[in-house]
Amino acid sequence: MLAQALHRVTQRLADAARSAGRPAPRLLAVSKTQPAAAIAELATAGQHAFGENYVQEALAKQTELKQAEPHALPLEWHLIGHLQSNKAREAATAFDWVQTVDRAKLVAALARHRPAESPPLNVLIQVNIDDETSKHGCTPQEVPSLAAAIAAEPRLRLRGLMAIPAPAPEAAVRRAAFARMRHLFEALAIEHPQVDTLSMGMSDDIELAVDEGATLVRVGTALFGKRN
Numbered sequence: 001m002l003a004q005a006l007h008r009v010t011q012r013l014a015d016a017a018r019s020a021g022r023p024a025p026r027l028l029a030v031s032k033t034q035p036a037a038a039i040a041e042l043a044t045a046g047q048h049a050f051g052e053n054y055v056q057e058a059l060a061k062q063t064e065l066k067q068a069e070p071h072a073l074p075l076e077w078h079l080i081g082h083l084q085s086n087k088a089r090e091a092a093t094a095f096d097w098v099q100t101v102d103r104a105k106l107v108a109a110l111a112r113h114r115p116a117e118s119p120p121l122n123v124l125i126q127v128n129i130d131d132e133t134s135k136h137g138c139t140p141q142e143v144p145s146l147a148a149a150i151a152a153e154p155r156l157r158l159r160g161l162m163a164i165p166a167p168a169p170e171a172a173v174r175r176a177a178f179a180r181m182r183h184l185f186e187a188l189a190i191e192h193p194q195v196d197t198l199s200m201g202m203s204d205d206i207e208l209a210v211d212e213g214a215t216l217v218r219v220g221t222a223l224f225g226k227r228n
């Protein structure tokens, strides 16, 4: 079942990339609220990267997966939910990527707590691209200084940008937000040539996001079905 869904989504990504004339983006399987067994099933079907919104939920599933299959190849874990500073230690230990870095305090905390035996933590800056006062993410103007702070930390690796645009009904409005992210990303890459990841697009707008240059899409519903 999940293998078929993975196949369909992979096909969607390939089609979107072909019509956009861009390389196919990486797929992040968003497994929030899904049981560890569903992650194991998708991993068996070939999916490697998984996204979780809550640190505790991810830790519980990681423990369960390790107990069920101690010798399975390690998966790649991305934190895509808002991170409170008092959870930075656990996040820096349990994840390979944190996509939601949006303030300097978090940069310092993640760098301090990344275990010495692990490779540098991959970091994306979350941008509040629609300037919604209620949402997380830094402003576009804050990206350069935050990027410099991350790049100065040897225990962190700046990989790019992430956004969750407002769910506007009009496709043109959503596309414009994705395009603003691409411009920010291109500007960032001039300062920091190592950045390679623009994380945007979810189940409903994969095609738009890829057309505007997403290199990583975060997909939950189209893989696992509707969440409860």
Ligand SMILES: *Cc1c(COP(=O)(O)O)cnc(C)c1O
Binding pocket: 030, 032, 053, 080, 081, 164, 202, 203, 204, 218, 219, 220, 221, 222
């Ligand atoms: C839940 C979530 C997704 C996945 O959304 P779907 O519409 O289920 O594909 C992607 N990104 C973030 C940050 C999420 O919280």
